[in-house]
Amino acid sequence: MPQINSSFLFLFQVIPLSKGRTVISQNIRHLVIPENLKPSKVMSLIKSPDHLQRQHGGKLHFSIAADDKDGHFEVDSSTGDLFLFKELDYEMMSHYLFRVVTKDHSRSPAVNSTVFLSVAVEDQNDHSPSFREEFIVISVAEDTPVGTLVHIFNAKDGDGSFLNSRIQYFIEASHPGVNPFLIHPSSGTLVTTSPLDRERVATVVLTVTASDQAVNVTDRRLRSLMVKVEILDVNDHSPTFTSFPIARVREDAVVGSLVHHITAQDPDAGRNGRVTFSILSGNENMAFMLDESSGFLTTASPLDYEIKSQHVLTLLAVDDGTPTLSSSQTLTITVLDVNDEAPVFKQHLYEASVKENQNPGEFVTRVEAVDRDSGNSKIWELSN
Ligand SMILES: [Ca+2]
Ligand SMILES: [Ca+2]
Numbered sequence: 001m002p003q004i005n006s007s008f009l010f011l012f013q014v015i016p017l018s019k020g021r022t023v024i025s026q027n028i029r030h031l032v033i034p035e036n037l038k039p040s041k042v043m044s045l046i047k048s049p050d051h052l053q054r055q056h057g058g059k060l061h062f063s064i065a066a067d068d069k070d071g072h073f074e075v076d077s078s079t080g081d082l083f084l085f086k087e088l089d090y091e092m093m094s095h096y097l098f099r100v101v102t103k104d105h106s107r108s109p110a111v112n113s114t115v116f117l118s119v120a121v122e123d124q125n126d127h128s129p130s131f132r133e134e135f136i137v138i139s140v141a142e143d144t145p146v147g148t149l150v151h152i153f154n155a156k157d158g159d160g161s162f163l164n165s166r167i168q169y170f171i172e173a174s175h176p177g178v179n180p181f182l183i184h185p186s187s188g189t190l191v192t193t194s195p196l197d198r199e200r201v202a203t204v205v206l207t208v209t210a211s212d213q214a215v216n217v218t219d220r221r222l223r224s225l226m227v228k229v230e231i232l233d234v235n236d237h238s239p240t241f242t243s244f245p246i247a248r249v250r251e252d253a254v255v256g257s258l259v260h261h262i263t264a265q266d267p268d269a270g271r272n273g274r275v276t277f278s279i280l281s282g283n284e285n286m287a288f289m290l291d292e293s294s295g296f297l298t299t300a301s302p303l304d305y306e307i308k309s310q311h312v313l314t315l316l317a318v319d320d321g322t323p324t325l326s327s328s329q330t331l332t333i334t335v336l337d338v339n340d341e342a343p344v345f346k347q348h349l350y351e352a353s354v355k356e357n358q359n360p361g362e363f364v365t366r367v368e369a370v371d372r373d374s375g376n377s378k379i380w381e382l383s384n
């Protein structure tokens, strides 16, 4: 009889057989084999086979029951050594149960005995976690509240047992300090941990790593995924005027002359930052025209310092977001006087008389003329 390790389970069963006195004794032997074991001898089913064979006159014959052969295990027919013949794969098959039949030809009729071999394959960490892609792009609006779920990572690990396929995640940002995201180590959910601002950081590149949890830390396998997070713009800035709120224009400027270049800034992207201009109020008699996209303010009709020396316009800058945001500016335009008025005497005719003996330089009369240009009212005193 094969010598059996004390930890093995014995199952003896006597079955009445039609073929006379053949006795089949059944027992089960359990063994555990790591899945990465190279084909080799696994064990001896019989302690000291030579001795046993001598006892039985070399007439013991071992074989795996024909129905149980699947090519992974072989038994040496004379020594009873069990060989692993083909590599195992826990993920394909984690357990084998087969019978080894021993025929003792030294007796007549031959006596058969059967051993059940129960082979548990021990999982090795031979699969790495894997992501479906190597690079992904995800996008998130900049007004996303803190704590919002942005993405769920789901790496798979082909190992069959719990820890070898259990995955833990961690992330690293390509620019340290610029990482408004956190990943849950076991669920793989990516959430925002601080407010986003596209105008400050428009793109965050993360490396998401999945690691299995093999018992030996050195056996753990990792796989990484590059993630580009695009922060999508939200219209969260109003345009702000950058042009000076004061302008000057000569009163004789021809119609269409450039008065001022109105400019504004809006840091939002695309339509959210596209600014157009308009005159909200103060453009009496349509004196000025403002090009809504270029911001060029030109004269639209002749100016007259003497009629109106200062124009105060309220300008509006509006972006193209949804909804739109706007701001206004008061622009003061000073009309510069030009000497475009001839002096006009207050009287058509001045009469005066001069004595013939009057000394040169003595007062004769006073004539007064008015010039509508600024500061040009004059009084002349005529003297002899
Ligand atoms: Ca694994
Ligand atoms: Ca495995």
Ligand SMILES: [Ca+2]
Pocket: 235, 236, 237, 238, 239, 266, 267, 268, 272, 273, 319, 321, 325
């Ligand atoms: Ca805007």
Ligand SMILES: [Ca+2]
Pocket: 142, 198, 199, 233, 234, 235, 236, 237, 267, 268, 269, 272
């Ligand atoms: Ca924005």
